[in-house]
Amino acid sequence: MRERVERVPVVVQGRRGRRGRAARLVWGGAEAAVTCGLVLLLLVVHQLWWTNRQAREGAERQVRALEREWEGEGEGEGAWGSGQSDGGGSSDGGGSSGDAAAPESGGPGPDPAGQQRPAPRRQTVAAPAPRWDQAYAVLRIPRIGIRVPVAEGVSKSAVLNKGYVGHYPRTAQPGQGGNFALAGHRNTHGEPFRRINRLADGDEVVVETKRAVYTYVVDKVLTQTSARDSGVIRAVPRSLVKAGHGYSSPGYYITLTTCTPEYTSKYRLIVWGKLRSMRPR
Structure with a gap:
């Protein structure tokens, strides 16, 4: 009696099976790429739009809060700083520690532009130094529409x-002899210094400030x-990298610093200015 031999069917993988696997791999890769692209797009939108919107709204609220505070206190001030400018605090290498707007003698004296100015009405105690990260002044640059704390x-x-x-x-600090040096973002987070390259x-x-403009x-x-290049924010600002850029004598300076080129932090763009006038609020 013959034994029955069962045959095991053999499935031969043809081209159709290989193509199916390849298609699934391609589809999976495409889904992963689309997902990564969407995540990156959301991150870009967050950085370039949402952070700007949040920061600008918060900065504008802070400016209005400072202005309301100054208006409320203005009636009772009676005079503006004598020993040191608003924000107080001596400047290490920042030139004179006295307020340029109010000489210690209490008498009239020349302003940085060389013109005579009236004496303050009376002497007052120097303003306390601002707390770390405290907003205490407002910067306005009409040419590029900036108004920020x-x-x-x-x-x-x-x-x-x-x-x-x-x-x-x-x-x-503002109005002091030396260099009132500031930094700001050029891109994202409100980007207040986005267009300072247009200044001339x-x-x-x-x-x-609370006491003066x-x-x-x-x-x-x-x-x-x-x-x-730390030289650009020294009391007498002068580049240590770019020979011939900056000043050679003491004065009343302001320095604006930001990153350049845009969307990088490799280098710094510097704008310098001199104090022309000051007036009590």
């Missing part, structure tokens, strides 16, 4: 990413220097 320090999270402009510690000689840069005038622009 100035806060103490240049911390990204506590100051710059809020859309504020940051004051470099150990540099002069003669453009006004106005700094408002200081008007600086753009005098020099350094289009690109190293991010480590």
Whole structure:
């Protein structure tokens, strides 16, 4: 009696099976690419649109809050600073520690532009130094439509990413002899310094504080220097990298710094100005 032999069917993978696997792999890769693209797009939208919107709205609220505070306190001030300018605090290497707007003698004296100015009505106690990351002034640049708060320090999270402009510690305060040095974002987070490359000689840069309004005038622009060029924010600002750029004698200066080229932080763009006038609020 013969034994029955069962035949096992053999499935031969043909071209159709290989094509099916390839198609699934291509489809899976396409889905992954689309997902990654959407995530990247959302990140770009967040950085370039949402952070700007949030920071600008927050900065504008802070400006209005400062203005309301100053208006409420203005009636009872009676005078403006004598010992040191608004924000107080001596500047390491920042030139004179006295307020340029109010000489210690209490008498009339020349302003930085060489013109006579009236004496303050009376002497007052110097304003306390601003707290770290405290907004205490407003920066206005009419030429490029800027109106933003100035806060103490240049911390990204506590100051710059809020859309504020940051004051470099150990540099002069508004109106003081020396260099009132500021930093701001050029892209994202409100980008207040986006267009400072458009500033030219003669453009006004106005700094408002609780006690006075200081008007600086753009005098020099350094289009690109190293991010480590600390000379640009010294009391007498002068580049340590680009020979011949900056000043050689003490004065009343303002310095605006930001990153360049746009969307990078490789170099720094510098705008310098000199104090032209000041007036009590």
